[in-house]
Each structure stands twice: as C-alpha cells, then as structure tokens.
Amino acid sequence: METLTKSSESLLFSQTFLKAWALQLKRFTQVVDELGDETLANQTAPGRNTGIYILGHMVAVHDGIYPLLGFGDRLYPELDALFIRTPDAGKGYPDAASLRLKWKEVNQRLTEKLEAMDPHEWLDRHTAVSESDFAKEPNRNKLNVIVTRLAHVGYHAGQLVYLKEKVQD
Amino acid sequence: METLTKSSESLLFSQTFLKAWALQLKRFTQVVDELGDETLANQTAPGRNTGIYILGHMVAVHDGIYPLLGFGDRLYPELDALFIRTPDAGKGYPDAASLRLKWKEVNQRLTEKLEAMDPHEWLDRHTAVSESDFAKEPNRNKLNVIVTRLAHVGYHAGQLVYLKEKVQD
Numbered sequence: 524m525e526t527l528t529k530s531s532e533s534l535l536f537s538q539t540f541l542k543a544w545a546l547q548l549k550r551f552t553q554v555v556d557e558l559g560d561e562t563l564a565n566q567t568a569p570g571r572n573t574g575i576y577i578l579g580h581m582v583a584v585h586d587g588i589y590p591l592l593g594f595g596d597r598l599y600p601e602l603d604a605l606f607i608r609t610p611d612a613g614k615g616y617p618d619a620a621s622l623r624l625k626w627k628e629v630n631q632r633l634t635e636k637l638e639a640m641d642p643h644e645w646l647d648r649h650t651a652v653s654e655s656d657f658a659k660e661p662n663r664n665k666l667n668v669i670v671t672r673l674a675h676v677g678y679h680a681g682q683l684v685y686l687k688e689k690v691q692d
Numbered sequence: 693m694e695t696l697t698k699s700s701e702s703l704l705f706s707q708t709f710l711k712a713w714a715l716q717l718k719r720f721t722q723v724v725d726e727l728g729d730e731t732l733a734n735q736t737a738p739g740r741n742t743g744i745y746i747l748g749h750m751v752a753v754h755d756g757i758y759p760l761l762g763f764g765d766r767l768y769p770e771l772d773a774l775f776i777r778t779p780d781a782g783k784g785y786p787d788a789a790s791l792r793l794k795w796k797e798v799n800q801r802l803t804e805k806l807e808a809m810d811p812h813e814w815l816d817r818h819t820a821v822s823e824s825d826f827a828k829e830p831n832r833n834k835l836n837v838i839v840t841r842l843a844h845v846g847y848h849a850g851q852l853v854y855l856k857e858k859v860q861d
Contacts, residue, residue: 535833536814539830539831539833539836542831543840547843567737568738568740646704661704662711666708667712670708674716676843676846677842678849
C-alpha cells in the first residue's frame with residue numbers, strides 16, 4: 524500500500540471535508556427545491572419556524588461565513604436583521620424565489636473560495652478570534668467554522684423535512 | 693508566525709475535528725437531558741418521530757460506527773431492528789433511562805477509539821467500502837464517516853428541540 528506523503532495527507536483531509544460539505548448543501552437544497560412556495564410559508568411544526576424563515580436564516584448565515592474566513596465582503600448583510608437577530612415573524616419576508624436564488628448564489632461563491640484554499644489554510648485563524656486566543660486554542664480555525672456550519676445545515680434540514688408530506692409507513 | 697510542520701498539520705486537522713464532534717455530541721446530549729421521559733415519548737411534530745425513537749435511532753447509528761471504523765464489535769446490534777430498519781411504532785421500546793445510558797456509553801467508547809487514532813488513520817478506508825472502490829474514491833475514508841454522522845447528529849438535534857417548550861419571543 525502506498526504511503527501518503529504528509530502534504531498529500533493535508534490535501535486529502537481538506538478534499539474529504541469539502542466533498543462532505545458539498546453533499547450536505549446538496550441535500551438541503553434538494554429539500555428546498557421539493558417544497559413549493561406555499562408550503563415553504565408554513566410552520567415546520569406548530570409554533571415553530573416557517574420554512575421561509577429557515578431558508579432566509581441559512582442564506583444569512585452562509586453569506587456571513589464569507590467575511591469570517593477572510594474572503595471579503597458579504598453580499599446580503601441586511602438579511603441578518605430579518606433572519607438572525609429577529610425571530611420568525613411569519614411575514615414581511617423577501618419572496619421565496621429570491622431567497623432560493625440567493626441560497627445557491629451564496630453557497631456557490633463560498634465554495635469557490637473554499638476549493639481555492641491551500642490545505643494548510645483550513646488551519647488558519649478565522650476573523651472572529653483574536654491572535655492571542657488563537658494561540659491558546661488553535662482549533663478555532665477555518666475548518667472549525669465549516670464543521671460547525673455543516674452541523675447547522677443538518678440541524679435545519681432536519682426541521683425543514685417536516686414540511687414534506689409524510690410518506691405512509 | 694511559526695510554520696506548522698506537515699505532521700502537526702494532520703494532527704491539528706484531526707484535533708479540530710474531534711473537538712467539533714465532541715461539541716455536537718454534547719449539544720445533543722444536553723437536549724436529551726433537558727427532556728423528561730414523558731416528553732421524550734411525544735412526537736416531535738404531528739405524525740413525526742417521537743423523541744424516544746430519535747434517541748434509540750442515534751444510539752443504534754453511533755453504536756454501528758464502531759465496526760464500520762474497524763474498532764471491533766458493537767454493543768447493541770439488536771437496536772437496528774427497532775430503530776433503523778423499522779419506522780417509529782410509538783411503542784414497544786426500551787425505557788428512556790436505559791437508552792439515555794446507552795447513548796452516553798456508546799459515544800464514550802467510540803470517542804476513546806477516535807482519540808487514540810493516529811491522524812493519518814482518519815484517511816484510511818472504512819469497512820463498508822471495497823479496496824478497489826476506495827482506490828477510485830479516497831474520500832470514502834473514516835473522516836468522511838464521522839463528518840457525515842456529525843451532520844446526522846445535527847439533523848436529529850434540530851428535530852428533538854421541538855420537544856422543548858417554546859420560549860416566548
């Protein structure tokens with residue numbers, strides 16, 4: 524069996540991770556695509572967030588990863604007021620079509636930057652941690668941001684599927 | 693700034709990932725711990741899985757990771773019939789107390805093995821992929837199993853929180 528060189532190890536770590544990230548995004552997007560605009564406006568469970576709120580929340584969070592990883596300015600900072608700082612009001616939201624587009628746009632733009640990173644850059648500090656804190660906790664790196672966001676994609680995917688019709692057992 | 697050697701790079705990849713894994717397990721466990729046995733018996737949304745089914749499902753899936761990563765035999769293979777191969781029947785399940793214990797036991801045992809791995813072992817083949825397939829798709833490694841399961845923890849955590857009382861906005 525061929526032994527991996529150390530640098531190909533890091534490359535394989537990052538490639539494995541990027542593929543898993545892409546798969547989770549794809550699964551979330553598939554659920555969103557399956558749900559019509561009217562269904563998306565419904566609550567995922569009684570008294571819980573609507574689909575449209577969850578979609579807007581995901582767009583805002585993923586758009587926010589861009590500056591957090593030092594990639595530059597985000598596209599839609601105004602979404603935070605609606606979908607992060609304020610709980611679901613059930614109305615007053617951008618239409619579903621525009622959020623569906625933004626979800627794809629924001630992830631496409633982010634993924635391009637992630638794929639262009641050198642493997643060791645995953646281990647660099649993200650912009651929300653100070654240099655001194657990072658020296659003490661080197662796991663607060665870019666990889667950690669994306670792993671945490673990957674779990675977050677799963678979290679809201681698990682809720683969004685409750686808008687799908689229940690298949691008879 | 694100090695430059696990381698290649699071997700410390702792999703170590704940091706695996707350590708970052710292990711901490712993120714531990715955090716997601718801790719969050720899921722916190723939700724389980726907050727819910728009483730009676731609440732756990734309820735459906736997470738109308739017509740959807742009960743909390744007890746989700747907990748049993750998580751125990752079965754995480755117990756199943758053990759042999760998948762080549763660590764040895766699992767503890768509770770009999771749970772698959774109840775919680776993986778069969779949809780929620782709403783009754784006939786082990787009591788909540790025993791599943792709560794098993795959840796912690798299974799993760800403790802798994803985490804010990806994960807923490808004992810050399811960083812490069814994360815990139816090894818898992819037991820459900822053949823050598824020839826692995827040669828073509830080297831991302832089907834142990835890391836990929838755990839990243840996928842991490843998203844899965846998030847998925848069901850997002851559903852389980854629907855059993856918590858809604859905080860007034």
